[in-house]
Amino acid sequence: SLQRTIYSSLRPPPFPTNSALWPKLARQAVPAPNFGYVHDSAGTGSTCLANVDAFNQYRLKPRMLVDATHRDLSVTLFGQTYASPLLVAPVGVQEIMHTDAEIATAEACRNVKVPMILSTAATRTIEEVASASGDGDRWYQLYWPRSEYEDVTASLLGRAKREGYKVLVVTLDTFTIGWRPVDLDTSYLPFLWGQGCAVGFSDPVFQRRVEEELGRDERGVGEKLREVRDLLLRPGTPWGALKVLRNLRVMQRSQMWLSVMNSGTYRKWEDLRVLRELWGDGPIVLKGIQTVEDAQRAVEFGMDGIIVSNHGGRQLNGAIASLDALRDVCADETVKRSGLTVLFDSGVRTGVDVLKAMCLGAKGVLIGRPYMYGLAMGGQSGVEHVLNCLLAEVDNSLGQMGKRSVKDLSRGDLEMRKQQA
Numbered sequence: 465s466l467q468r469t470i471y472s473s474l475r476p477p478p479f480p481t482n483s484a485l486w487p488k489l490a491r492q493a494v495p496a497p498n499f500g501y502v503h504d505s506a507g508t509g510s511t512c513l514a515n516v517d518a519f520n521q522y523r524l525k526p527r528m529l530v531d532a533t534h535r536d537l538s539v540t541l542f543g544q545t546y547a548s549p550l551l552v553a554p555v556g557v558q559e560i561m562h563t564d565a566e567i568a569t570a571e572a573c574r575n576v577k578v579p580m581i582l583s584t585a586a587t588r589t590i591e592e593v594a595s596a597s598g599d600g601d602r603w604y605q606l607y608w609p610r611s612e613y614e615d616v617t618a619s620l621l622g623r624a625k626r627e628g629y630k631v632l633v634v635t636l637d638t639f640t641i642g643w644r645p646v647d648l649d650t651s652y653l654p655f656l657w658g659q660g661c662a663v664g665f666s667d668p669v670f671q672r673r674v675e676e677e678l679g680r681d682e683r684g685v686g687e688k689l690r691e692v693r694d695l696l697l698r699p700g701t702p703w704g705a706l707k708v709l710r711n712l713r714v715m716q717r718s719q720m721w722l723s724v725m726n727s728g729t730y731r732k733w734e735d736l737r738v739l740r741e742l743w744g745d746g747p748i749v750l751k752g753i754q755t756v757e758d759a760q761r762a763v764e765f766g767m768d769g770i771i772v773s774n775h776g777g778r779q780l781n782g783a784i785a786s787l788d789a790l791r792d793v794c795a796d797e798t799v800k801r802s803g804l805t806v807l808f809d810s811g812v813r814t815g816v817d818v819l820k821a822m823c824l825g826a827k828g829v830l831i832g833r834p835y836m837y838g839l840a841m842g843g844q845s846g847v848e849h850v851l852n853c854l855l856a857e858v859d860n861s862l863g864q865m866g867k868r869s870v871k872d873l874s875r876g877d878l879e880m881r882k883q884q885a
């Protein structure tokens with residue numbers, strides 16, 4: 465039926481199926497700084513490019529005369545069966561792409577049966593997104609506050625659990641935001657991250673903490689916010705007063721206040737014990753793992769899974785391509801024996817990319833920027849289009865490979881390209 469939605473329509477699809485065109489359409493749909501924040505990456509962008517380019521190092525080896533008429537895209541993660549290996553990566557501040565923001569994404573995910581991972585830095589609350597997601601699968605991503613705010617972490621995780629988010633994803637690579645020249649040159653979000661835009665706190669425990677601290681310390685969050693606002697409203701701000709006001713409203717609705725608490729503060733492996741206590745028996749997945757050593761540590765500290773990811777090249781520029789990290793992590797004997805569930809993101813742009821990552825050992829694959837372009841292109845229907853294209857291409861290409869199930873993919877189905885002399 466996936467194939468049919470794409471191939472049997474007499475009308476051309478509402479948006480292009482060529483994923484290379486999605487960023488072009490998104491660029492036309494939103495203000496330049498908003499697009500830049502999503503599209504661009506850290507430093508010279510070399511890691512972001514390497515992520516995408518890494519897929520070209522590998523070529524698939526299709527088999528012929530195999531009956532792959534009926535194909536099965538389903539995977540089992542942490543004891544639950546999902547319709548496909550695709551997941552929607554946690555992406556913050558979605559309102560900068562479309563006014564329907566995370567609600568549109570949640571509805572699209574429910575419709576196409578792709579789990580949504582909700583970001584801590586969302587512009588809609590945990591409860592609002594849960595309600596839009598309905599009977600769809602949802603996971604929760606935590607930007608982990610400093611240890612002084614363990615009560616806030618407990619509150620967030622309690623709310624997520626109550627609202628039916630099944631898996632906890634803890635992002636480890638963003639205790640400090642990366643060096644992102646495009647955002648810095650438009651004085652866009654990093655400024656707000658750095659200063660800490662704490663207006664939008666919606667968590668009751670956090671609100672209580674802020675009130676307590678404001679009472680004690682005049683140079684608390686309130687003061688920081690006033691500084692941010694004064695700077696933003698200063699005449700001559702590059703992209704105009706209206707846009708500033710619009711973005712300020714976005715920030716006010718957002719939960720980016722959490723970065724106030726964790727900016728520059730690194731937690732330690734032993735601290736994961738606290739999250740285990742707060743989250744209980746539910747699966748915990750560490751996002752941002754890039755080395756065999758850290759994958760082994762995740763096993764040692766009793767984690768259920770990891771996401772091999774470099775945040776789409778938005779954090780440490782110069783870091784290795786995420787796909788190369790995946791290859792090494794999945795080849796490691798300790799990791800293999802442990803039964804750790806290895807998921808993957810960074811650089812996936814097509815259905816074929818999904819298959820290549822699975823050949824290297826990923827059990828599930830997250831999509832970041834592409835669905836944000838979809839959101840800018842057409843809100844819920846744009847996100848749905850992007851996910852449907854990826855799913856249909858996975859399905860189609862699996863058949864072209866002569867495979868009946870994504871579970872049958874293995875390293876032997878890939879060949880590494882010979883190095884050019």
Ligand code: FNR
Pocket residue numbers: 501502503515553554555556583584585605635751773774775776777778809810811812830831832833834836
């Ligand atoms: C992200 N990412 C991210 N990750 C996370 O754990 N929490 C977050 O709030 C965000 N926010 C965010 C915003 C934007 C605009 C982007 C592009 C990315 C990282 C995201 O989950 C994922 O790791 C990357 O997007 C994957 O790379 P690709 O698919 O964009 O190449």
